[in-house]
Amino acid sequence: MQNHDSKAPFDPRFCRNEREVESKLIVSCLLPALGYEINMWHQEKNWRHFRLDFLTTANGQTNSQVIIEAKHPDEELDNHVPQLENYMLKMQVDYGLLTNGREVRIYQRQTGQIHLKFECFGYGIEGKIAEIKALIGKDKLFAAQSQHIIQDNTTMKIIAVYHNKGGVGKTTTTVNLAAAFANRGKRVLIIDLDSQANTTFATGLINFGDEEKDDLKDHYIYHLLRHSERFSIPEVVRKSRFSTHDIDVIPSHILLMQHENELNQLDYSRMILVQKLQAVKDKYDIVLIDTPPSLNLYARIALITTDYLLIPSDLKPFANEGLENVKAFVSEINGFRKMVQRQPIEILGILPTKISSNNKFKEGTLVNRMKNVEERYQIEVLKDCIIFEREDLAKCIEQTLQVGELEMNDPRSIFDYKSSSKAVEEFEQLAAVIHQKIGFA
Numbered sequence: 001m002q003n004h005d006s007k008a009p010f011d012p013r014f015c016r017n018e019r020e021v022e023s024k025l026i027v028s029c030l031l032p033a034l035g036y037e038i039n040m041w042h043q044e045k046n047w048r049h050f051r052l053d054f055l056t057t058a059n060g061q062t063n064s065q066v067i068i069e070a071k072h073p074d075e076e077l078d079n080h081v082p083q084l085e086n087y088m089l090k091m092q093v094d095y096g097l098l099t100n101g102r103e104v105r106i107y108q109r110q111t112g113q114i115h116l117k118f119e120c121f122g123y124g125i126e127g128k129i130a131e132i133k134a135l136i137g138k139d140k141l142f143a144a145q146s147q148h149i150i151q152d153n154t155t156m157k158i159i160a161v162y163h164n165k166g167g168v169g170k171t172t173t174t175v176n177l178a179a180a181f182a183n184r185g186k187r188v189l190i191i192d193l194d195s196q197a198n199t200t201f202a203t204g205l206i207n208f209g210d211e212e213k214d215d216l217k218d219h220y221i222y223h224l225l226r227h228s229e230r231f232s233i234p235e236v237v238r239k240s241r242f243s244t245h246d247i248d249v250i251p252s253h254i255l256l257m258q259h260e261n262e263l264n265q266l267d268y269s270r271m272i273l274v275q276k277l278q279a280v281k282d283k284y285d286i287v288l289i290d291t292p293p294s295l296n297l298y299a300r301i302a303l304i305t306t307d308y309l310l311i312p313s314d315l316k317p318f319a320n321e322g323l324e325n326v327k328a329f330v331s332e333i334n335g336f337r338k339m340v341q342r343q344p345i346e347i348l349g350i351l352p353t354k355i356s357s358n359n360k361f362k363e364g365t366l367v368n369r370m371k372n373v374e375e376r377y378q379i380e381v382l383k384d385c386i387i388f389e390r391e392d393l394a395k396c397i398e399q400t401l402q403v404g405e406l407e408m409n410d411p412r413s414i415f416d417y418k419s420s421s422k423a424v425e426e427f428e429q430l431a432a433v434i435h436q437k438i439g440f441a
Contacts (some may be wrong), residue, residue: 161312358390392423
């Protein structure tokens with residue numbers, strides 16, 4: 001039997017319900033002791049379809065956040081670990097604290113799981129504050145986030161989204177994956193290298209009603225590729241409107257198709273994007289390149305420039321047959337990359353997209369198609385990252401805005417259009433898998 005001291009700052013005997021655990025332990029004791037001022041934490045914080053008891057932040061980035069979940073004193077904490085794990089993994093938060101007043105536990109997210117890092121009794125917790133601060137104190141996490149930013153500044157990753165067959169979901173993948181990365185606190189740049197300019201449209205940059213209001217034709221991807229000295233990336237980049245998070249976009253234009261022969265005559269055109277991205281490598285963490293569904297110059301530039309390749313595919317026979325062309329094209333590009341001393345492209349895998357959500361199809365046909373594709377083409381299929389065909393994904397790009405008598409295009413990312421959509425979870429999972437594959441924490 002423990003000898004309770006009534007003068008102790010916190011005594012779990014005086015917590016009769018969850019609300020008192022929150023007010024007496026978390027608000028009155030832990031948060032001030034850990035250095036969190038009142039503007040650095042939120043109670044009953046809504047995050048998409050989650051409702052968190054507390055979310056703290058040292059400086060607004062996910063790496064400096066802590067989820068705190070309070071339970072009734074009679075509740076066993078073991079029963080609530082899966083819920084905390086779900087929150088931490090979905091939100092990509094590194095630390096979570098779980099308590100019922102009688103016991104306090106701190107978990108850390110590592111390699112796709114959470115691990116218990118610290119535990120103590122609620123009674124006498126004032127003697128454990130130094131240990132807790134060393135894990136989740138405001139100063140500790142602020143310093144860790146600052147170091148994280150310094151490291152990321154020198155590790156810009158470039159991902160090309162490519163398949164030589166059209167209609168497989170490249171644009172949908174590019175823009176929503178960009179939004180998922182941005183939600184994780186990454187600084188994202190999208191480059192549209194397709195003359196159809198679907199990604200430029202989907203990011204909200206084509207909002208003019210006629211040619212006279214076209215403000216893209218004088219500053220888009222062509223100008224970067226055409227001029228070795230003029231037109232740096234900051235001069236061409238636009239701020240997108242499709243996401244609440246800041247995402248930069250280098251737009252394309254339908255006029256791009258007219259310049260392919262011209263650019264083919266320029267020796268530097270294949271490497272110029274590599275050079276210009278190097279000039280902004282400290283500004284972005286992730287660059288996503290949307291590509292044309294072809295084997296043309298612009299597809300070559302994308303694959304010469306990229307570090308990684310993501311191949312969206314609906315896994316239908318016609319798209320599968322095109323994978324042989326993709327493999328041959330990548331092999332050819334790798335030959336050029338070797339000559340210019342660039343590492344071979346790392347293929348992240350085939351991303352199943354626009355997949356029917358019919359249960360019979362998923363359990364039978366889809367499983368067989370993924371297996372057959374891997375066996376025939378020797379490319380990994382990202383089986384845990386399937387993007388299903390959903391009405392929400394189509395509608396979010398089709399959103400419009402009424403401005404006076406004009407109806408303007410106003411596309412949204414799936415995260416901003418419908419945060420409760422199953423597609424949000426699918427793109428969050430895709431971003432998590434890619435983060436791990438490309439070496440981000």
